[in-house]
Amino acid sequence: MRAAEQAAMAAGTSEWELMRRAGEGAAQWVMRVAAGRSVTVLCGPGNNGGDGYVIAHALRRKGYDVQVVAPVEPKSETALHARAQFSGEVASDNWLRNPVIVDCLFGYGLDREVGGAFAKLLETLSTSNCYKIAIDVPSAVHSDSGEVLGPFVQYDLTLALGAWKRAHFLMPAMGSMGARRLVRIGLELADMPACLSARPHFSAPDPDAHKYRRGLLAIVAGAMPGAPLLAAEGAMRAGAGYVKLLSEHSHPDAPAELVIEQGRFAERIADDRISAFLVGPGLGRDDSARDRLERVLARKVPTVLDADALHLIDQTMLDRADPAKLCVTPHEGELAQLCATFGIGAEQKLERTRALHEATGLTVLAKGPDTVLQSDVMTSFFPLGSSWLSTAGTGDVLAGIAASRLATHGDPARSCDEAVWLHHEAARLASPAFSAGDLARAVKPAMAAFL
Numbered sequence: 001m002r003a004a005e006q007a008a009m010a011a012g013t014s015e016w017e018l019m020r021r022a023g024e025g026a027a028q029w030v031m032r033v034a035a036g037r038s039v040t041v042l043c044g045p046g047n048n049g050g051d052g053y054v055i056a057h058a059l060r061r062k063g064y065d066v067q068v069v070a071p072v073e074p075k076s077e078t079a080l081h082a083r084a085q086f087s088g089e090v091a092s093d094n095w096l097r098n099p100v101i102v103d104c105l106f107g108y109g110l111d112r113e114v115g116g117a118f119a120k121l122l123e124t125l126s127t128s129n130c131y132k133i134a135i136d137v138p139s140a141v142h143s144d145s146g147e148v149l150g151p152f153v154q155y156d157l158t159l160a161l162g163a164w165k166r167a168h169f170l171m172p173a174m175g176s177m178g179a180r181r182l183v184r185i186g187l188e189l190a191d192m193p194a195c196l197s198a199r200p201h202f203s204a205p206d207p208d209a210h211k212y213r214r215g216l217l218a219i220v221a222g223a224m225p226g227a228p229l230l231a232a233e234g235a236m237r238a239g240a241g242y243v244k245l246l247s248e249h250s251h252p253d254a255p256a257e258l259v260i261e262q263g264r265f266a267e268r269i270a271d272d273r274i275s276a277f278l279v280g281p282g283l284g285r286d287d288s289a290r291d292r293l294e295r296v297l298a299r300k301v302p303t304v305l306d307a308d309a310l311h312l313i314d315q316t317m318l319d320r321a322d323p324a325k326l327c328v329t330p331h332e333g334e335l336a337q338l339c340a341t342f343g344i345g346a347e348q349k350l351e352r353t354r355a356l357h358e359a360t361g362l363t364v365l366a367k368g369p370d371t372v373l374q375s376d377v378m379t380s381f382f383p384l385g386s387s388w389l390s391t392a393g394t395g396d397v398l399a400g401i402a403a404s405r406l407a408t409h410g411d412p413a414r415s416c417d418e419a420v421w422l423h424h425e426a427a428r429l430a431s432p433a434f435s436a437g438d439l440a441r442a443v444k445p446a447m448a449a450f451l
């Protein structure tokens with residue numbers, strides 16, 4: 001963000017002009033929400049506070065009753081300029097008298113725990129029943145890590161200025177932001193190493209399609225039958241032309257359209273029409289599970305690794321595989337396990353995800369409310385999914401969808417990206433209180449949203 005702002009300034013746009021665009025753009029949103037009600041703007045010492053004075057000035061010009069509360073005077077030259085323009089009341093007390101509060105205490109310049117008068121203001125804000133708007137990021141949020149460094153405030157609306165920051169898509173910060181909207185200020189944001197995933201687009205199968213051309217997915221079953229069946233239910237609706245379950249057991253409850261192959265595993269996986277594998281859900285962690293995983297990895301076919309496979313995989317197996325064709329889909333605990341296996345010391349989710357990719361070459365889809373995808377080219381973040389997804393088996397469904405997409409085109413990063421969107425849309429359609437089976441069945445109508 002700083003680099004993009006520096007580039008804009010080097011090209012002739014002043015910092016004041018950027019602040020004016022940011023503040024006036026944000027003020028449009030504030031007015032839409034306030035709809036004539038009185039507004040209090042909290043202004044801090046830096047340029048986030050500067051934005052606050054621009055917002056206050058813009059509201060006042062439109063006839064709004066505006067109170068500014070600022071514990072200290074601005075420190076930066078541009079913020080002082082903004083302060084000088086605002087001719088209304090500026091108080092330094094802790095009395096927030098209006099029904100709409102705009103928080104401009106700190107933006108991405110927050111670099112330490114919030115204390116003193118600023119913390120008191122945020123505490124007052126947290127207990128007030130007013131409508132709360134955060135400008136750029138909530139003021140106690142560290143914009144790079146998503147950590148909350150002060151009193152926790154639940155906002156109704158967060159207006160990101162110029163570009164999304166990482167904290168807009170990382171927990172715990174994202175959980176405090178309410179609705180999130182982006183205010184554009186004309187920055188060039190090409191070649192960013194991180195982005196918000198763009199909605200994917202799917203097409204109907206080609207006119208000359210047949211089941212193998214559309215992709216044959218082989219799901220490796222193991223000790224527990226439920227998880228691979230859930231994965232298969234998702235996979236059959238996510239694009240692959242043919243989904244098979246390779247299993248030693250019979251599955252009397254399996255749907256008729258799911259082909260179950262029993263018999264010698266080595267022969268089954270040798271079929272060169274298989275365009276992707278899914279290994280892990282229900283696999284187990286014994287020697288037989290390890291043996292199956294090793295054999296699949298040695299095939300060097302695009303593969304999704306989930307659940308038990310994430311506990312079994314190690315460097316020796318990876319040395320015999322082609323990591324560029326593999327994606328792993330860990331939840332928090334599995335990510336911790338993978339980091340332990342591959343000697344990664346990072347603490348935070350984003351750093352762990354990136355370090356795991358760096359160390360292994362695997363495409364990493366780190367699941368959770370703040371899902372992060374790390375591939376060779378990009379870190380991707382996603383809009384928030386339904387919190388009803390927090391139920392057992394939904395990860396198996398996600399793995400099935402990702403493997404199905406992988407079977408259709410063979411690109412691990414694209415598969416994971418598409419799978420998150422399909423999973424979220426299926427969850428939206430199946431909500432509320434769905435089971436993993438309901439979710440898998442909702443993948444079919446979810447597909448329609450992306451055609």
Ligand SMILES: NC(=O)C1=CN([C@@H]2O[C@H](COP(=O)(O)OP(=O)(O)OC[C@H]3O[C@@H](n4cnc5c(N)ncnc54)[C@H](O)[C@@H]3O)[C@@H](O)[C@H]2O)[C@@H](O)CC1
Nearest residue numbers: 005018019046047048106107108109110111112113114136
């Ligand atoms: N630089 C630019 O070109 C633009 C910046 N904009 C705004 O500027 C913000 C960033 O501005 P700044 O870099 O000035 O940073 P901030 O306004 O976020 O705050 C930094 C100031 O707060 C102090 N500070 C940090 N943590 C503190 C704490 N815990 N307790 C007390 N004081 C603390 C710092 O010493 C510094 O004085 C963005 O978030 C955005 O709102 C926008 O106006 C768009 C243009």
Ligand SMILES: Nc1ncnc2c1ncn2[C@@H]1O[C@H](COP(=O)(O)OP(=O)(O)O)[C@@H](O)[C@H]1O
Nearest residue numbers: 331367368369386387389390392393394395396
């Ligand atoms: N609170 C939440 N909000 C949004 N998505 C969630 C939430 N909790 C879990 N999820 C999603 O639900 C899925 C859970 O996967 P996982 O933990 O592997 O479950 P399981 O192993 O039971 O299948 C993941 O896709 C995750 O991103």
Ligand SMILES: [K+]
Nearest residue numbers: 103106135137
């Ligand atoms: K803020």
